[in-house]
Amino acid sequence: MSRQPVFLSDGVVAGLLRYEELIPRLEEALGKFSLRRSSELLQPVRSVMPLQNHSGFLGLMPSYMPNEGILCTKMLTFYRREAGSSLPSTQASVLLFDPEYGNVTAVMDGLDITHKRTAAVSAISAKLLKPAxxxxxxxxxxxxxxxxxxxxxxxxxxxxxxxxxxxxxxxxxxxxxxxxxxxxxxxxxxxxxxxxxxxxxxxxxxxxx
Ligand SMILES: NC(=O)c1ccc[n+]([C@@H]2O[C@H](COP(=O)([O-])OP(=O)(O)OC[C@H]3O[C@@H](n4cnc5c(N)ncnc54)[C@H](OP(=O)(O)O)[C@@H]3O)[C@@H](O)[C@H]2O)c1
Missing domain, CATH: 3.40.50.720 (NAD(P)-binding Rossmann-like Domain)
Structure with missing residues (x-):
């Protein structure tokens, strides 16, 4: 419990996160979410706060899987950028907690997680709904x-x-x-x-x- 959280940079996360492993885990999580059993998975609708001076938003996206002991939240900022702007439209971090003690165990760059999770969920939907x-x-x-x-x-x-x-x-x-x-x-x-x-x-x- 007293250990410092590990920090996983964008490059480390990108190297670890593979679609072959991500897709089955997401399929399982989506199935649990659809069952709406709080013992399996809790994922409230993300809360979004406008950053009115900057055409942006801060989003908080917590999730808890009690039976698997997984507690985490993604924190995301996103902005409307001018055409041709070199500034990123989205930046994200994911915090992993120890659900028993409440301490943060890992801080991960969340951009690759955002890119791959979003695309993988689209692909899972396409797999289930695709035309012949x-x-x-x-x-x-x-x-x-x-x-x-x-x-x-x-x-x-x-x-x-x-x-x-x-x-x-x-x-x-x-x-x-x-x-x-x-x-x-x-x-x-x-x-x-x-x-x-x-x-x-x-x-x-x-x-x-
Ligand atoms: N549901 C989710 O979980 C999730 C997660 C991440 C992102 N998103 C959404 O996915 C979208 C794309 O995100 P991204 O990370 O790929 O952003 P990005 O890397 O900044 O790319 C933005 C794209 O949108 C185009 N674009 C921007 N403004 C436009 C406009 N007014 N009309 C037409 N095209 C426009 C740009 O085209 P040009 O380069 O040709 O100008 C570019 O291709 C965003 O709406 C974002 O909010 C959803």
Whole structure:
């Protein structure tokens, strides 16, 4: 109980967190959440506080699995950034507690956890809801979530074509050049979504694109 918390930096977390292990654990947790048994999992709706001087928000996202002795919370800040801003839109930390004593046992950079968890949950939904034919993947947006969604969707499924559209063509082109497989860069949303079997929407837009 008296031990200092360990600190896991973004690089360490990114090296440890693998979709192959994350997806089954998340599937299990989502199942427990759906059962709504407080002995299994408690996860209240995240509380969000506006940072009105900075077009941003602070979000607190606690979770407790009593039977497994897991108590943690993610703390997240997110901001509306100007187009072309080099500042991150999202930053996050995850705190792990000892549920018996209440002390913090680990402080983890939460950005890779955010990227991979969000994408993995989308992929789990797609696995359960996907159409019989799965040829074309369309991604609207080209930021961090676009990348993590690309990674997990191409890991789980085999697509004949992957398309990307982004508000700025150069972002879409950069995205296409940064991933391993071939990606078609589309110049309009209509071109990107037409005939697609799965459409992933990962822009920061508050308006429909
Ligand atoms: N549900 C969750 O758990 C969860 C977790 C993390 C993130 N998110 C959400 O996922 C979205 C993307 O996050 P991210 O981390 O990938 O952000 P990011 O790396 O900053 O990328 C933002 C993307 O949104 C595009 N974009 C920004 N403003 C736009 C606008 N007004 N119209 C059209 N496109 C716009 C950008 O396009 P250009 O580069 O072409 O300008 C870029 O592709 C955000 O809405 C975020 O809140 C959800």
């Amino acid at each position: 034919q799965l040829d074309i993947l369309c991604i609207l947006g080209s930021g961090h979530q676009a990348l993590s969604h690309y990674e997990v969707f191409t890991l789980l499924f085999s697509f004949k074509e992957v398309r990307v559209w982004s508000r700025r063509m150069e972002s879409a082109t950069r995205f296409a050049a940064s991933v391993k497989g071939p990606v078609t860069v589309c110049s309009s949303v209509k071109e990107a979504v037409n005939g697609a079997d799965i459409i992933i929407t990962v822009t920061s837009s508050s308006e429909p694109v």
